[in-house]
Amino acid sequence: xxxxxxxxxxxxxxxxxxxxxTRGFAGSVTILGEEPRGAYDRVALTSYLTxxxxxxxxxxxxxxxxxxTRVVSIEPAAKTVNxxxxxxxxxxxxxxxxxxxxxxxxxxxxxxxxRTIDDLDAIRASAKTATAGVVVGGGLLGLEAADxxxxxxxxxxxxxxxxxxxxxxxxxGGGAVLKKHVESLxxxxxxxxxxxxxxxxxxxxGLLTPDRGVIDAQIVVFSAGIRPRDELARGAGLxxxxxxxxxxxxxxxxxxxSIFAIGECALHDGQIYGLVAPCMTMAEVAADRIxxxxxxxxxxxxxxxxxxxxxxxxxFGAMAxxxxxxxxxxxxxxxxxxxxxxxxxxxxxxxxVGDAAPYxxxxxxxxxELPAAPxxxxxxxxxxxxxxxxPVCSCNNVTKNDVTAAIKEHDLTDVAGVKACTRAGTTCGSxxxxxxxxxTESGVDTGSGLCEHFAHSRAELFxxxxxxxxxTFTQLIDEHGTGxxxxxxxxxxxSILASLHNGHVLEGEQAALQDTNDxxxxxxxxxxxxxxxxxxxxxxxxxxxLIVIGEVARDFGLYTKITGGQRIDLFGARVEELPRIWxxxxxxxxxxxxxxxxxxxTVKSCVGSTWCRYGVQDSVTLAIDLELRYRGLRSPHKLKxxxxxxxxxxxxxxxxxxxxxxxxxxxxxxVGGNGGFTPRHADLLVQDVDTATLxxxxxxxxxxxxxxxxxxxxTAAWLENLEGGLDRLREIVMDDALGICADLDAQMAAHxxxxxxxxxxxxxxxxxxxxxxxxxxxxxxxxxxxxFTTERDQxxxxxLQVTSR
Amino acid sequence: xxxxxxCPLPDLLPERGACALIGDEQVAVFRAHDGSLYAxxxxxxxxxxxxxxxxxxxxxxxxxxxxxxxHKQVFSLTSGVCLDEPGxxxxxxxxxxxxxxxxxxVK
Numbered sequence: 001x002x003x004x005x006x007x008x009x010x011x012x013x014x015x016x017x018x019x020x021x022t023r024g025f026a027g028s029v030t031i032l033g034e035e036p037r038g039a040y041d042r043v044a045l046t047s048y049l050t051x052x053x054x055x056x057x058x059x060x061x062x063x064x065x066x067x068x069t070r071v072v073s074i075e076p077a078a079k080t081v082n083x084x085x086x087x088x089x090x091x092x093x094x095x096x097x098x099x100x101x102x103x104x105x106x107x108x109x110x111x112x113x114x115r116t117i118d119d120l121d122a123i124r125a126s127a128k129t130a131t132a133g134v135v136v137g138g139g140l141l142g143l144e145a146a147d148x149x150x151x152x153x154x155x156x157x158x159x160x161x162x163x164x165x166x167x168x169x170x171x172x173g174g175g176a177v178l179k180k181h182v183e184s185l186x187x188x189x190x191x192x193x194x195x196x197x198x199x200x201x202x203x204x205x206g207l208l209t210p211d212r213g214v215i216d217a218q219i220v221v222f223s224a225g226i227r228p229r230d231e232l233a234r235g236a237g238l239x240x241x242x243x244x245x246x247x248x249x250x251x252x253x254x255x256x257x258s259i260f261a262i263g264e265c266a267l268h269d270g271q272i273y274g275l276v277a278p279c280m281t282m283a284e285v286a287a288d289r290i291x292x293x294x295x296x297x298x299x300x301x302x303x304x305x306x307x308x309x310x311x312x313x314x315x316f317g318a319m320a321x322x323x324x325x326x327x328x329x330x331x332x333x334x335x336x337x338x339x340x341x342x343x344x345x346x347x348x349x350x351x352x353v354g355d356a357a358p359y360x361x362x363x364x365x366x367x368x369e370l371p372a373a374p375x376x377x378x379x380x381x382x383x384x385x386x387x388x389x390x391p392v393c394s395c396n397n398v399t400k401n402d403v404t405a406a407i408k409e410h411d412l413t414d415v416a417g418v419k420a421c422t423r424a425g426t427t428c429g430s431x432x433x434x435x436x437x438x439x440t441e442s443g444v445d446t447g448s449g450l451c452e453h454f455a456h457s458r459a460e461l462f463x464x465x466x467x468x469x470x471x472t473f474t475q476l477i478d479e480h481g482t483g484x485x486x487x488x489x490x491x492x493x494x495s496i497l498a499s500l501h502n503g504h505v506l507e508g509e510q511a512a513l514q515d516t517n518d519x520x521x522x523x524x525x526x527x528x529x530x531x532x533x534x535x536x537x538x539x540x541x542x543x544x545x546l547i548v549i550g551e552v553a554r555d556f557g558l559y560t561k562i563t564g565g566q567r568i569d570l571f572g573a574r575v576e577e578l579p580r581i582w583x584x585x586x587x588x589x590x591x592x593x594x595x596x597x598x599x600x601x602t603v604k605s606c607v608g609s610t611w612c613r614y615g616v617q618d619s620v621t622l623a624i625d626l627e628l629r630y631r632g633l634r635s636p637h638k639l640k641x642x643x644x645x646x647x648x649x650x651x652x653x654x655x656x657x658x659x660x661x662x663x664x665x666x667x668x669x670x671v672g673g674n675g676g677f678t679p680r681h682a683d684l685l686v687q688d689v690d691t692a693t694l695x696x697x698x699x700x701x702x703x704x705x706x707x708x709x710x711x712x713x714x715t716a717a718w719l720e721n722l723e724g725g726l727d728r729l730r731e732i733v734m735d736d737a738l739g740i741c742a743d744l745d746a747q748m749a750a751h752x753x754x755x756x757x758x759x760x761x762x763x764x765x766x767x768x769x770x771x772x773x774x775x776x777x778x779x780x781x782x783x784x785x786x787x788f789t790t791e792r793d794q795x796x797x798x799x800l801q802v803t804s805r
Numbered sequence: 806x807x808x809x810x811x812c813p814l815p816d817l818l819p820e821r822g823a824c825a826l827i828g829d830e831q832v833a834v835f836r837a838h839d840g841s842l843y844a845x846x847x848x849x850x851x852x853x854x855x856x857x858x859x860x861x862x863x864x865x866x867x868x869x870x871x872x873x874x875x876h877k878q879v880f881s882l883t884s885g886v887c888l889d890e891p892g893x894x895x896x897x898x899x900x901x902x903x904x905x906x907x908x909x910x911v912k
Contacts, residue, residue, distance in 0.1 A: 486863035487872035512820035516859040516874035528854035776823035800853030
């Protein structure tokens with residue numbers, strides 16, 4: 001029986017043992033690890049500090065793991081380690097050690113590296129008495145460490161020798177955008193700088209830079225690169241590289257045929273790999289060779305996509321080319337660049353900061369012909385069809401063909417199934433959008449595209465319209481869709497254009513996008529007539545206005561009903577009567593109540609502390625203020641709100657999209673409530689806030705919802721599908737975790753500043769008024785098909801003849 | 806053929822309909838994005854309401870369509886066939902422009 005001994009218990013070792021076991025390896029597998037715990041996910045190290053996540057990998061049945069066992073020697077001739085433990089096959093998976101530059105003071109208390117759970121525990125202990133920290137190194141790991149320090153509540157600095165952050169992944173332009181993101185989170189970035197010495201007697205008190213004086217700090221984390229741990233191999237006389245690393249062949253075998261090396265300690269073809277994906281591949285190749293196979297490691301794609309400090313960063317292929325296409329949006333903090341050959345036909349590589357959506361698709365086109373115009377690739381990468389041999393998941397080496405075959409063989413219908421069957425998407429997750437796309441291509445309806453005219457979701461279209469500054473449907477569908485649209489995509493685009501630009505919904509080409517309700521600014525009823533709802537903010541109305549509504553209803557013979565939202569609905573108006581009815585209402589001081597729109601409907605209120613014996617706050621005034629603030633705001637679906645003046649909750653605020661309940665100290669804000677088909681109580685987002693904070697939070701909540709929700713997705717379903725849920729929403733709108741709050745605030749301010757009553761604007765425009773006729777060739781003639789009978793002293797539509805079978 | 810004038814062409818907005826009353830017949834007329842004109846019966850066979858002229862105009866697999874504003878069934882503007890329920894067909898009428906005037910023929 002072959003005895004496999006693995007030295008080191010990191011992710012590569014774990015993957016090797018797992019692969020051997022799942023492939024039915026007949027021998028024994030033993031892992032020796034120097035850490036006091038089992039294998040864990042080093043890639044997610046930061047979440048151990050910031051979220052207290054349990055990173056431990058599941059135990060592998062049948063594999064013996066010895067923790068706290070440091071290997072100090074190998075005896076290749078005797079085939080033993082530490083002089084006693086025998087092996088038939090030895091695998092070195094010793095990983096790497098952080099490089100600490102030889103600066104004076106590096107041994108002081110408060111100096112750390114960032115590699116193991118023990119390191120993190122030590123950082124956490126130091127942080128208890130610290131107020132500021134410095135990370136030396138602004139690469140990938142350095143930013144991770146900086147995020148961890150920030151998560152521990154420290155004022156955080158990053159010192160980087162290069163002129164910009166992450167110099168191995170992004171160019172200068174991307175670095176500038178990245179720096180802005182990082183600084184917006186309150187971190188201080190010192191680029192083109194270095195370390196002269198660490199200050200302090202026995203504890204760190206600061207870090208002296210050559211050019212910027214002393215940075216006060218009680219913690220220093222070195223993250224200036226890694227060095228492969230090859231000392232055991234050297235001691236055993238194995239061949240190592242000039243600058244470190246255990247030399248291996250394509251089968252991961254060292255200069256001793258019984259000894260393999262995998263992961264960050266291995267030197268393959270002059271290259272050390274510090275990324276998880278190639279290390280996993282090495283583990284699988286070694287497993288195959290140990291079992292007599294002929295698998296080969298032939299180098300790896302060094303593309304990376306990751307999310308650091310809330311910012312997506314991706315790099316693939318080359319970082320230079322004869323030509324490049326760059327997109328920069330400094331406001332949104334997005335930078336995308338593609339490098340192409342001098343004849344603009346071949347994709348050489350690309351860089352993304354702030355939005356890494358193009359990464360998953362485009363990475364597989366590196367070195368081949370561009371599948372579409374570069375600008376389309378930057379904006380709508382998922383519209384591109386992948387070749388069958390394109391790698392979809394490079395972490396687990398899965399191609400599109402593998403995924404397609406698995407979908408067919410196992411009748412897979414969702415991404416979860418693909419993940420389970422192929423392992424694709426189980427490591428870094430960046431290929432999940434691609435898996436969804438392949439499912440769709442295989443005929444599985446995943447519901448991502450809006451309709452046959454757009455392969456994009458509503459949220460994607462919103463981003464396209466926003467970042468490209470598109471103002472017409474025609475431009476959008478010409479450049480990003482096919483055909484001429486339908487009753488699904490046109491109202492969606494109409495809503496997006498209205499949310500972003502807030503012009504009149506019947507202006508120019510937009511008129512052709514509107515559903516009949518928005519087109520006639522009234523609600524279509526079953527017999528072809530319309531109903532009219534004037535705005536009654538907060539449900540408060542004067543007797544004079546109430547009388548006007550009564551008079552209008554009487555004069556036009558309209559059926560009158562009180563709505564659930566504390567308003568009055570007038571039914572039975574013909575198209576040609578609408579402008580005359582509005583004229584009467586507008587002259588009396590009314591405006592559109594947007595009952596016809598996917599927009600804010602009402603803010604319902606109880607009578608509040610002004611009259612109520614129990615009320616603790618003035619709910620009516622707040623309800624009116626909110627309704628007037630958000631009136632006319634177009635959104636993915638209708639929005640309802642309520643304000644209650646005390647905890648008795650007479651306004652039923654918790655059944656609303658956003659509901660406010662008064663407390664002794666201020667206001668509680670609840671979001672994501674719903675009545676309707678699937679009732680849901682709203683969740684408490686913030687508690688006891690003052691009015692200014694309340695309004696700012698609602699502003700951001702609404703704008704974030706408008707940006708990211710699907711078509712006709714109410715806030716309840718949106719919140720339930722939001723990654724990270726309510727906590728994430730709170731981070732985004734309260735702590736500005738995405739750095740978008742200023743943008744959301746500005747968008748809401750623009751909406752409020754440009755609001756105009758749609759009824760009045762239509763009455764003032766003779767061209768728009770011309771549409772309000774039943775018959776284009778007989779403008780004065782009413783529609784003879786519309787007739788009424790009487791019920792309880794009001795009109796009632798006569799039943800129409802249905803002619804379909 | 807008996808052509809009845811309906812309205813000047815500029816009164817028809819691209820990708821929006823209008824209704825003409827010709828005798829007792831309600832005819833919905835449409836102007837597509839490419840300028841072509843269509844005329845169909847205005848009655849929605851599923852609800853009985855005379856409203857098809859107020860539907861959203863678009864395409865399905867390249868075919869010009871209108872969706873009923875009542876319950877969103879989609880009809881071909883060229884054949885009158887309901888694409889969601891091909892057993893249901895609504896009338897179509899010849900339509901043309903003469904001297905800037907849209908004209909429809911109803912028998």
